[in-house]
Amino acid sequence: MKKLTAALALLAALAVAPSAHAETLDEIFARANAAYFRGDYDEAARDYRRLLAAGVIDADVSYNLGATEAKRGKHGAAIQQLERALWLRPGDDDAEHALSEVRAALGARRAAARGEAVVDSATFGEAVFGGISPDVLAVLALVLDVLLFVALTALLLVRRESVRIGLGVAAVVASLGLAVSLAGVSVQAGWLDEGEPAVVLTERAPLREGPDPRASARHHAPEGHRAWVLEREPGWARVRVPGVGEGWIEQAHVGLVRSEPR
């Protein structure tokens, strides 16, 4: 009897295995794209999110999901995904274009509802260094670091005045370049960030005094704004939204740019 049960279980497993195997990441991606092209944005968003849930951290998937969410009118989620695409692939022209389009659409919608609109935009650091890959900036900083200290070491050894002047100029130029490239690396790598970067996903998301839905709402955060996640509790995050304030927000109202909590 036991042998019969084991044989039946084996047969069942063999029957199920091919269908599970058929659901590859590429197929989910292709199906999501097909749904997008036929205008079924809900289906497309569901499939792209399945890829994210499967551990995919890819600029193309984030770009596609951002475009899909923009089509669905979910501008906060669109901004989150497009910012993630730009974090994964700095300088992505399509993603930058889509991000500015979505921000403009969000501003127009808000202006229609309230008579005025404030839409978040990139910070100065992101505007300056956003288009350069952090790898490029890191390599540049390393090269300039070596150049600077080679020039300084040579200044200790060389006596000829003309050479010393040249080394001094090279050291100054290298130190300036090093400072700029290190600033770029720190912006791109988030070394100076006050928390994890995130985006407010819903309009007038309440920032509460405590991690409880019945706690008083101190502020309301506008959709699409940058939020810095300072602390997390199950289902809640303590965030600071620049220009708005600080408080506890439900996890569903805020999306992390760089990774989702697992």
Added chain:
Amino acid sequence: MRARLASIVSLAVLSLASGAAAQSFEATVTLSADRTAVEVGDVFHLEVRAELTGADRAELELPDLAAFDVLNRNVSTQMQFSHLFGGRPVAGAVRTYRFIVRARQAGTFELAPAAVVGPNGQRYESNRLTIQVGGSGAAPPGQAVDPVEPSENGAPFDPEAFVHTVVDEPRPYVGQQVTVTVYLYTRRALHGGLQITQEPTAEGFWVHDLLPPARSLNPQRRRVNGLDFDAYVVRQFAAFPLREGPLTIGPTGLTVGGGGGGLFGMLGGGPPMSRTGVPVTIEAQPLPAAGRPPGTVHVGSLELSAELDRGQVATGDAVQLTVTARGVGQLRQLDLPSPSGPGLRVLEPEIHDEVTAPPVGGTRTFRWLIVPERPGTATLGPFEVPVFDPATRTYSVARAPALTLTAAGNPTSAAAEPEEEANAPQADAPELSLRPIRTRSALFRSPSRLVADAPWLPYAFGVAPLLFACALVVRLARQRGGGAARANKTRAREAKRRLSSAAAHATANAPAEFYAAIAQALKELLEVKLERSVGSLTHPELRRVLIARGLQEPVAERVVDELEGCDFARFAAAGIRPEEMQLCLTRTRALLDELERFTPRPEEA
């Protein structure tokens, strides 16, 4: 402490002018109080006044105040000196002791007379004074009477001082106000002040402070376990439970005292004393399900009123709708749905809160700007909020009646779209012009950053500075160890190199340049050896210096001769032949070799 008060016999030592001892001594002592009939806990004033005449030394005995708490005391002395016409100087003093005391227990207390003892032992006594203390004192205004005996409520009883946290409602409903009061019970006067070292936590509550930021600490008298304490309110706040279940008010920590205790230590000073209370847990109950109306329920009491600034407007003009909620409870939690209607554009409301306490309540005002975009009549409201009264445990509904808004005129262009659609997320928004999505992807499973996120990156930045630092250290070490000697060697080598350039000048038959190079080579080597400049020395002076520093006289002569020859030849170079220059070169080379072996003596001061 109070026993010390009675034993004081040397408080008033008066040193008067010399010659006054012989004067006749007189003293008058009086004992008085601003009230002689008081209640327990009442504060009153006592005064001892001693008028002295003709004394150079007097002692004052004060009455025993052990039956009272001495809250404050001060002493003042007025000295008097006068010369009677044709007589000796007369000295005098008026010394006054003022006490602020508090009746501690009921009864009749007869204060013994105060007395002055004169220089010859004579004794001058004041009157006696009887103080009647009634049985019960009134609690200070504005302080609730503590209904709970601290020893029964988890307060860590201590015969000297302890902290007691009291909640007025141990089983409140969610959203119902609980008043939390933290008392300090102490038998020590607070002369050194009081510092809160640990604030009571209130996780799971919304809290509102009920005490003003600046206030004076007024104690009330309490008897606990047969001991009399002063109870001070150190914290008082309203706490509203945010969720049902057990919720805890954390313990309060504080430090008392540390002051000097006033004059002679009589006023109760001492070392700092720290006390911490215990947490107090309340059980928050859910609102009763029976009869509960739908929607979010306000706990407390509530009245709603609504008004429009205009009832009739032109289409496209904005009107302001104001809804005011007034009552008791957590009004900041109150939310009202925005009014809506066909052809109405309703902007986000402005919300204004005014909180009053106690009990915590006040007003919350919602102001909406409403723009009618189509002509017609719209009804705004009614506005309703379900209310639960915890006192009667009943539900009701606070209501503001509906208002009518009439718009006339042509519709505005924006009215073409219903307002809900303008607010709602729009599918496939036409204004978005996105580029095509990607149909191919590597579907990476992690950010593809090789360098920027590499763990070795910070160390790589450190390599070059480290090598530079090593080079710097090596250089500094080399400079510190024999740097000067190496510099001298270098200069000596340079001096010899000048001979090479002199040889070149000789070959080129340029006597002036040749002799200049020879002279410079000699002088450089001499400066290296002597460690001083020789350019300013005349030839006889140079000769003298070289001999003084230990150079053999013939060699010094040869050096000076060679330098003189160079000077002569540089200015009369016309007839000099190349052979002479070669001979000079040979002589100088030999001379430099000898000078290089020369070790000069230290220069005399």
